[in-house]
Amino acid sequence: MGRERLFPGDRVVAYVFVLLLCALTVLPLLYMVSLALQSDAEVYAGDPVLWPSSPRFDNFTALFERAPFGRFFVNSLVVAVVVTAAHLIFDPLVGYVFAKFEFPFKRTIFISVLSTLMIPFFVRMVPIYTMFSQIGWLDTYQGLVAPFLIDAFGIFLMRQFIAPLPDELIEAARVDGASELRIYARIILPQAKPALAVLGLFTFVYQWNNFLWPLIVTSRTEMRTMPIGLTLFNEEYFTQWNLTAAGAVLLFVPTALIFALTQRYLVRGIALTGLK
Amino acid sequence: MPPSGPLARPAARGRLARQRARTAYLLLAPALVFFALMFFYPIGAELTTSAFTGVRADEFVGFGNYTRALTDPAARHAFLVTLRFAVGVVVVSLVLGIAAAMILNQRLRGRLVFRGILLVPYLTSVAIVGLLWRNILDPELGILNRLLGSAGLPEQNWLNEHPVATIVAIAVWQDIGYATLLFIAGLQGIPETYYEAARVDGATPWQRFRHVTLPLLVPTTVFVSVIGTITALQQFALPYLVTDGGPGDASDLYVFRVYETAFGFRDFGYASALSYLLLIVILALSIVQLRAGRRDHGA
Known part of the structure; x- marks a missing residue:
């Protein structure tokens, strides 16, 4: 284990550096929570308000009155759950086939599947949009999830995990x-549980946060994630940053919860796989 | 596959192998259909579309969109801005990531908590990150200038004066925990006996850093640099959310330009050609990555 010390008396410097970095990370997010609880007057007070004198939970009610945030939330949940379920079904199955079956053209097929890892999403967005507009999949759930249902990285990960099983x-x-x-x-799936957990967590978080495709494929308000x-709420109510912050808190809560509950898995998962 | 016992007879083995191959194809079928429809068909369709122009992409221009892209000052500008953005993100991530990793790899009390905290923005929606920083940095209404003002310090106007550097900083803020984790893994792969x-x-400590740590971190550094560059070249959300590509066209990143060309101007043909040109750059980088990975494993 490389526990090389930096230089004698490095502890103080190390703590200062780390605490600074963590403060820079946490304070903006805390400010978001504070902003979400501020009154309209406090948001623009000349004397900056770091924490509201009395937290206004009404902001959340106001948010739901002005835009269908309940619907947005459900849409995001549907997309993230469906894509995660599809990954958990197909990625290990395909990974298993590549790990344990022999068949003609196996190498060619495996390399073709892996080659999709090099195709960035922006190359697919215009043709898939055109295709979906022709088959009427714009503004639909199938349109939101279809481009992401199976993932070569997940297949590769599962293959690597399953191959050493006797x-x-x-x-x-x-x-x-x-x-x-x-x-x-x-036999296979129970052995692959740790890898499945990491795959599921990352897929859910990635889809929950996905931005470019939902922006393109939806145009009706009720299909937005x-x-x-x-x-778009922020574009319309751009003066009421407290409401936008309240919405941001809602968007933040599921990932924060997942993170709090599964931090060990996530950290190890990234270190082991380089998952991005 | 080594069949054994009563199944080892050649005829039975051949039949079994054929049966297994059939099962394999059957299990693979849905995935192969998916990749064909959602990856290989779109790549082909994109190439075809790039030979057309007009709002319905029905006017054939051959390589016209490509020659247009190569002579279009806006496209060239977007590409150069994106390169600056990518270099900025990668350089700052490497320096900060290695520093943070070396510190968090020490036996510090609470180091796991620190690592976890640094990872939170990485898991946070870019919509939150973009909107939050735009609000904080807003020259007139943002909290930062009101804090600076009440402390009697000069106010900042970074979003207008240094838009690219600002979105570089926001991108680093979001992803530094990821780079740090990879570097910690890299450091832990260095045997203590070397030190x-x-x-x-x-x-001296500096000599140990220079001649042990840095050379042995090269594979991780290559990985973080290439993956970081590929990711940064595709950045869309930050210019969309924070600067709207501005002021003027100062932070007009490439994929943001592609998005505007396709879904703003409805010029799918030109957008497709622009996409293909960036794809070539990214594929070249991916091949560098693959080569480097192979060399590390071979050594």
Whole structure:
């Protein structure tokens, strides 16, 4: 383990640097929470208000009165849950096939799948938009989720995780007459739980925060997701930053909760996989 | 696949292999259809569209959109601004990331909490990050200038005077926890014996950093640089949310330009050509990444 010390007496410098970095990270987010609870007058007070004298939870009511934030929230939830479920179903299944099956053109197919990792989203956005406008998928849930249902990185991750599992386990089950799907569900999946957890968490957070595609594929207010709904709300009510901040808090809560509950998994997941 | 026992007879083995191959194709089928429809067809369609112009993309111009892109001052400007943005993000992330990683790799009390805190913005929606910083930095109404003012300090006008540097800073603010984590993983891969050997040889802390830490962090540095560049070249949300590409066209990043060309001006053909040109740059970088990865594993 590389625990090289920086220089003698480095602790003080180290703490100062780290605390500064953490303050710079946390204070803007705390200010967002504060802003969400401020009255209209406090938002623009010449003497800057760091924390409201009496927190105004009415801002959240006002938010829901002015724009359908409940609907935005549900839309985001639907998109994130459906895409995450699809990843958890297909990525390990395909990863399993590449790890444990032999078939003609396996290498070619595997490389083609991996090559999709090099295709950035902006290259796909215009043609997929055109395709969806032709088949009537703009402003629909299927239009929001379809481009993201399976992911080559998830497949690769699962393949790497499943490949070292002993073949004897699978062979023994097969000799006992277990079907392929049963082997997958009863033997492979339980072993892959840690990798599945990381994959699920990242997929959910990524989709919950996704910005470019929901902006493009939706135009009706009731199909907007949280990040887009919030942005457009801010364009309309740009003087009431306290309300925008209240919306931002709503958008922030699910990821903050997930983070608080699964921090260890997330941190290890990033370190292990370089997941982006 | 080594079949055993009664199934080892050649004929049975052949039949079994064929059956397994059929199962494999069956299980792969949905994924292959997905990749065909959502990746390979769009890449082809994008190339076709890039040969047309007009709001319905029905007027054939051949390579016209490409020659237009290469001579279009706005496209050239957007590309150069994006390069500046990417270089800024990567350089600052490397310096800050290595520094933070070296510190957080010490046996500091609470280092796991610190690592966690640095990761929060990375998991936060860019809509929050963009809107929040636009509000904080707003020259007239933002909290920062009101704080500076009440402290008697000169006020800032970064969004108007240094828009690119400002969105570089916001991008770094969001992603520094990610770079730091990767560098911590890199540092933990360096065997402590190297440092002991260097100490025995009388190397100063700076010499140990320069001749042990830095060279052994090269693979992580290459990874963070290339991934960071590829990500930064695709930045869309920050100019969209924070600066609207301005003031003027000062922070008109490339993908923001592509978005405006396609969904603002409805020029899908030209937008497609612009996309393809950036794709070539990104593919070249991806190949550098793959080569570097292979070299590390081979060594």
